[in-house]
Amino acid sequence: MIERQLIDENDDRSYFVYLTNRNERLRMFQKEVNQIFDEMNNIQMGYTDLWIYERVAIYKDEKWITFSNNDDAANKGYDFGRVKEEKYRTFFFFESIRPSTNELYMPDEETMIHDSNKKALEHMESRMNYFKSHYPNRGVYGMCAKHLYDFMWH
Numbered sequence: 156m157i158e159r160q161l162i163d164e165n166d167d168r169s170y171f172v173y174l175t176n177r178n179e180r181l182r183m184f185q186k187e188v189n190q191i192f193d194e195m196n197n198i199q200m201g202y203t204d205l206w207i208y209e210r211v212a213i214y215k216d217e218k219w220i221t222f223s224n225n226d227d228a229a230n231k232g233y234d235f236g237r238v239k240e241e242k243y244r245t246f247f248f249f250e251s252i253r254p255s256t257n258e259l260y261m262p263d264e265e266t267m268i269h270d271s272n273k274k275a276l277e278h279m280e281s282r283m284n285y286f287k288s289h290y291p292n293r294g295v296y297g298m299c300a301k302h303l304y305d306f307m308w309h
Contacts, residue, residue, distance in 0.1 A: 157181045158248050158259035162213050162296045164220040169209050171300070173244070174308070176203040180261070188303070198308070205308040208244065208300035211272060214283055215296045219276075242302040243275035244268050247282065250294030259296070268302070275299045 160166055161184060170191055172182040182198060185191050191207055198205065212221045245267050248259040265282065269275035279297040286295040 157184050160184050173206045174203045200308050203308045205306040207304035211301050212299045238302050238305050243272050245275050245279045246298045248296045
């Protein structure tokens with residue numbers, strides 16, 4: 156379950172794939188972006204975009220955990236597909252309402268793009284406050300990620 160791995164502050168992996176038009180949107184959580192480049196051809200092509208993100212921050216247990224920029228040398232040398240404008244995306248994960256399952260639910264309507272890391276973090280904090288007040292007994296986690304690469308996956 157990649158959602159649990161993405162919000163684990165002890166996991167040293169940084170990069171993951173987001174597919175725009177699939178039931179299973181989150182894929183391939185890796186330590187180096189080259190690992191994704193090497194394996195992304197294993198993802199079936201279809202009417203979707205394949206976006207590569209880098210984790211920037213997570214919000215859990217009412218605290219921020221930020222990750223320093225991963226200075227992956229491979230990341231600097233691969234320009235094809237690189238996003239030209241700096242963009243960030245916020246993701247929210249909810250604990251299942253069924254106590255018997257360990258799954259996290261990611262509502263698509265809460266996944267948003269922001270022009271800066273600051274705006275993304277402000278949005279995430281605002282939404283987390285809303286979720287905590289409306290769903291006080293449900294675990295809610297947030298993650299902010301930087302958009303690095305964009306591939307049409309057709």
